[in-house]
Amino acid sequence: MKALFEDLKKELKLRKIQLSHQRLKVLEYLTQNRSHPTVDQIFTDLHQEMSTLSKTTVYNTLRVLVEAGLVRAINIEDHETRYDINVENHGHFKCESCGRIYDFHTDLDALACDGLNNFLIKDRNVYFNGICPRCR
């Protein structure tokens, strides 16, 4: 189930999204860095090997990838969006102490909820806050 770089490339081709050098680098980065990186982390790391890369391109690429459904944007306070190559049904835990974001398995579709008749649900998110084992 793990999103493989080669599969993702095919997916982009299918959707007629150009596979530019920059886009492939960002996509590859996300498959290799599953710690929910910020734009700044992605940019800083990639800039080491691609000195001409622009932060705007990272933003643009991420928008394209999110719109294509290949990447998920995560907003857990902080006013800084993080990105996740794993778009499957899972939850996030943010440690108040170290700031790390952990994945956990959960079936959101199983969550019973009242008051959403006639609502069209496109996306479901769960996140917890607290202290991680490493920080306790």
Place this chain on the structure above:
Amino acid sequence: MKALFEDLKKELKLRKIQLSHQRLKVLEYLTQNRSHPTVDQIFTDLHQEMSTLSKTTVYNTLRVLVEAGLVRAINIEDHETRYDINVENHGHFKCESCGRIYDFHTDLDALACDGLNNFLIKDRNVYFNGICPRCR
């Protein structure tokens, strides 16, 4: 169960938090405006009747109220925090079309999740995205 202004005032006194005119106004506003307002909405509305009110005070007050556990901060993309006087177990639905945030009832504690052994969970949040009945 609905958070009543008078009860909240007592709660603040208990916690030795000064009940300044500005803080009471913000608190009262939240009890009367349960549409998850932004700082800007709170400030603009209160500024009508309190022309000396500063936006910084609104920010400061909300931080105090959130830390005291009387108010919940909600971050659903948008890079603009919204505030909720309802701190009980409930979920949020954001309409992509009109931007409204709706409450829905759900029992998050009942959600089974793997991979969080030894994690100290302090807070649980769920939010859905989609289209609301009004916009369909």
Place this chain on the structure above:
DNA sequence: ATAATAGTTGTAATCATTATAGATTTGCAA
């Protein structure tokens, strides 16, 4: 009443994100 503490205010600074315009690259047709 006086001094110390807490809260408020207006302004400036910060920081993530978006807009813009010119430069570069790509896809495709001649």
Place this chain on the structure above:
DNA sequence: TTGCAAATCTATAATGATTACAACTATTAT
């Protein structure tokens, strides 16, 4: 292959929410 339009990228400026700061005011304790 060559030429050109469309797409993408880059650098920089603008935006907008939030925070930092310093002076001012209100509250509390002595």
